[in-house]
Structure formats: C-alpha cells, structure tokens
Amino acid sequence: MLFNIPFVKTTSDKPGKMEYSHHLNSKRFDKNAESEAAVCMQNLANWAPAVDEIRTWPEYTPQSLHALPGLAKKVGIGQLFAKDESMRFGTALGSFKALGAPYAVYRILVDEVYSKTGVRPSSAELRTSKYRDITQQVTVCVATDGNQGRGLAYGAKTFGCRCVDYIHGHVSEGRAKIMKELEAVVIRIDGEYEASVARAKEDARMNGWYFVSSTSWSDFDNGIPQHVMNAYMVVLEEALGMIPSVDKITHVFVCGGVGSIAAAIFQGFYRSFLQIFQTTITTPSHSFPRFIVVEPKEADCLFQSARNGETRQSEGTLHTVMAGLACRAPSPAAWKVLTWLASDFVAVPDSAAVEGMKALASGSEGDVPVVCGESSAASFGVMLESATDTNLRENLGLDDSSQAIFFGLEGATDPSIYEYLVGKSAQSVFESQGRFSARNSDYTSSI
Numbered sequence: 001m002l003f004n005i006p007f008v009k010t011t012s013d014k015p016g017k018m019e020y021s022h023h024l025n026s027k028r029f030d031k032n033a034e035s036e037a038a039v040c041m042q043n044l045a046n047w048a049p050a051v052d053e054i055r056t057w058p059e060y061t062p063q064s065l066h067a068l069p070g071l072a073k074k075v076g077i078g079q080l081f082a083k084d085e086s087m088r089f090g091t092a093l094g095s096f097k098a099l100g101a102p103y104a105v106y107r108i109l110v111d112e113v114y115s116k117t118g119v120r121p122s123s124a125e126l127r128t129s130k131y132r133d134i135t136q137q138v139t140v141c142v143a144t145d146g147n148q149g150r151g152l153a154y155g156a157k158t159f160g161c162r163c164v165d166y167i168h169g170h171v172s173e174g175r176a177k178i179m180k181e182l183e184a185v186v187i188r189i190d191g192e193y194e195a196s197v198a199r200a201k202e203d204a205r206m207n208g209w210y211f212v213s214s215t216s217w218s219d220f221d222n223g224i225p226q227h228v229m230n231a232y233m234v235v236l237e238e239a240l241g242m243i244p245s246v247d248k249i250t251h252v253f254v255c256g257g258v259g260s261i262a263a264a265i266f267q268g269f270y271r272s273f274l275q276i277f278q279t280t281i282t283t284p285s286h287s288f289p290r291f292i293v294v295e296p297k298e299a300d301c302l303f304q305s306a307r308n309g310e311t312r313q314s315e316g317t318l319h320t321v322m323a324g325l326a327c328r329a330p331s332p333a334a335w336k337v338l339t340w341l342a343s344d345f346v347a348v349p350d351s352a353a354v355e356g357m358k359a360l361a362s363g364s365e366g367d368v369p370v371v372c373g374e375s376s377a378a379s380f381g382v383m384l385e386s387a388t389d390t391n392l393r394e395n396l397g398l399d400d401s402s403q404a405i406f407f408g409l410e411g412a413t414d415p416s417i418y419e420y421l422v423g424k425s426a427q428s429v430f431e432s433q434g435r436f437s438a439r440n441s442d443y444t445s446s447i
Helices: 031-043 048-054 069-075 097-117 147-159 173-181 193-207 223-242 260-277 301-308 332-341 350-362 374-386 390-396 415-422 426-439
Strands: 021-024 065-067 079-084 139-144 162-167 185-188 251-255 290-296 344-348 403-408
Touching: 021 301, 021 390, 031 332, 048 097, 048 223, 065 223, 069 079, 069 374, 079 223, 097 139, 097 147, 097 223, 139 147, 139 193, 147 162, 147 173, 162 173, 162 193, 173 185, 173 415, 223 260, 223 403, 251 260, 251 374, 260 290, 260 332, 290 301, 290 350, 290 374, 301 332, 301 344, 344 350, 344 374, 344 390, 350 374, 350 415, 374 390, 374 403, 374 415, 415 426
Parallel strands: 079 403, 139 162, 162 185, 251 290, 251 403, 290 344
Antiparallel strands: 021 344, 065 079
16 A cells, blocks of 8 residues: 555454443533633634635535435434535545635735735735735645645645645655645654644744644634634534524534534534524523534543543544544643533544445445545444444434434545545545436435
C-alpha cells in the first residue's frame, strides 16, 4: 500500500460485538453548566452573516440530506437521515471544513485590504487580481489531519494569499498530496497532532501569520475561531431546512475530535427547538433531542472529559483510522458548550467506522448509496451496533419511534484509504448514487 493506516479490528472478545464505552451526561441542562457556556453561546449566536455570504459564492450548492428508510428499519428506528458533505465544493475537498477555513481567509483578507486602503472588498473582488498586491503578502497557517488544511489551502488559493499546512506523523501521504496540489506549503512534524498545533502557532507568532482554527482557548471571543464556527453553520442551516419535521427529531449524532463541530450543531438544534416550542431551558429535557458525540476509543478526549467532569486528555494511542478525530485534548470553549448540551458520549473502536462506511456505501437495504468518510461513519456504526446490542439501544434511548440524524461531515478525503476500507472506490459509489436517483424519479436527496 502507498499509505499508512492503523490495523482495523473488532476489539471485543465476543465475535460480532463491538467494544464501546458510553457516558450519560448528568450535567446536561445543569444551571452551572449553562452559566459556564453562556459566553460561548453568545459569541457563536450571530452566524447568519457567514451563512449568507457563503451562499453567494459561485461554488456553493446546498448539500444533500438523505432519507434512509431501509437502514432505519434495519437499525429498528422510525426514520433515519444522513447529512452528506461528501461533495462540498467538489469531491476533492468533500468536507464541512471546506466552509470554515475559506470563510476565515476571506474575513482576514477583507480586514487586511481595509487596513491598507480604507475599502472593504467583496469576496468577488478578492477572487480577482484587484487587491492581489496586498493579499499575496498575507500567510495563513493551520495544524491539520487533512480536511482543515485542504480547506485553508483552497481558501488561500481562491482569495489570493499564501498557506502553510502543518501535519503530524500519522497524516497519510494521500492527504498531504492534495494539500500540495492546492498550492499549500506542507510541513510534517515528528509527533502527534498537538505537536503540529504548537509548531504552527509558534511559527505564526514569529512570522506574523494568521493561525486559522476552530479551536478556541477563550470562549470564541477571538475573530478567527468565530468565523470558522459561524461558517460551519451552513451545514446546520441546510439540514434544518431539509428535515421534513425538525420537531420530531429525537437523536442527533455528530463525531468528536476537539468538539467544535459538535458544539456548533448541537447549539443550532437547541436554538431551533427553543423556537419551535417557544420554551426555556427549564422545560423537561425530553423536549429536546438526544445530542450524541461519537469518537475513537484511541482518541477519546471528550468521553474522558465527560466521565471526569472536567477537560481531560485522551490516554489512547491516537492511532485510529478516524484520522480527523485523532486529537489529544478538547477545545476548551467547545467543551463548555458540550458539557451543557450533549446528552451522551460514546467511544468506539475503528471497526465501528469501517462497518458504517460499508453499510452506507452498499445501498443493500434499498437506500441511496452514500460516501461517508472514516471520521463520520462511526456515528452510523453505533446505530448499527444498537440493532443487536440491547444495552447500547437502551443507553441511547433508541426505539421504533426514534427519528435520528447523523452528520456525514466528510467523504473520501483519501480515496485510496476509502477504497481499501470499503472494498470499492468512492467514484463507484457516487456512480451507484447517480443510478439510484435516475431509477427513483420521485427520490430527492435534499428532502
């Protein structure tokens, strides 16, 4: 093989069973937790301008929400929806992170041009050479497992500045190659993700570069993490606009990592339900969906933090096929939001991601085939396991009346790894998806 990938296996000694860890969050909707999260929530509340701006971009197209009735039946729930980001700004990017970093780059360059000229350029103007003499002097950087780096490189190339991506030792060559093709300078660090973060932040400080990340150490009161998080809400707004009956959703599954995207999505659903029920947090929690975080057992910093009641690092190896989630520690600000809003934390082996990827790609239950990458597919892998594991099913409150949505936040971000794990190429799955749509003339992916 031309790439490095951890050995994937089911870790349980019971054949066919998945060894997982589950924590029910007793601090959900707790008054103290609400108080701790209040500033973060306020700083993330004004996402509409970012969503409106991105919708004007020529490459913007709403991404699909798939109804999966066959898989819902297999799992034993009423309805199942999948928010699909596998073609966001094209399959070469194919991730929700193609939203956050480019929007942050746009905002950075607007401010740079304004500081030199007194004019705030439009995103359309930044795509031209009009202000290139200013923007080409700007450098943005990030530490990345792949998706954020390619999103940043794409934004820098689109709007006319320079990009440096720092990757750690476990990032595949395939992902590094895509960043280089987008004209980023790629620097590999000998160490874990956190080592690449430290190097990127220090180089940014010394060189006057902009470090572009959703991770916040200060309640999202800094412009760049705010911009990144606000842009992510495009995914949430699309989903809310496509779900037939938002008020009937009972379960929302989102992948872990440092916790930023889960915090953003849960906040969006929470605010939506407040509007639907015109209620306050004093309403019993059953009025709101279960908000479930899924992460690798070898990179379970959110689960460990929830279990211990404070931010904790994962003691795992970080060797996981779920490359985008291989983080040692949570975002401190995102953690405050998750402590208040998340209901469940589930840590799973790599096999959950692989089984989820295969089931979604197969279309074997009569549903549309879906390309879902390693870092998101474990959410569905958990639901698959719940069909035969009564304890897991009861722990998550799943039954035949449940209506669940999971967020497939990346596609085949390394096509070689995707094909190795699934047994078929992402391109072949996309082709099957097209044939499904052609055969089912009444099917619409954006419900």
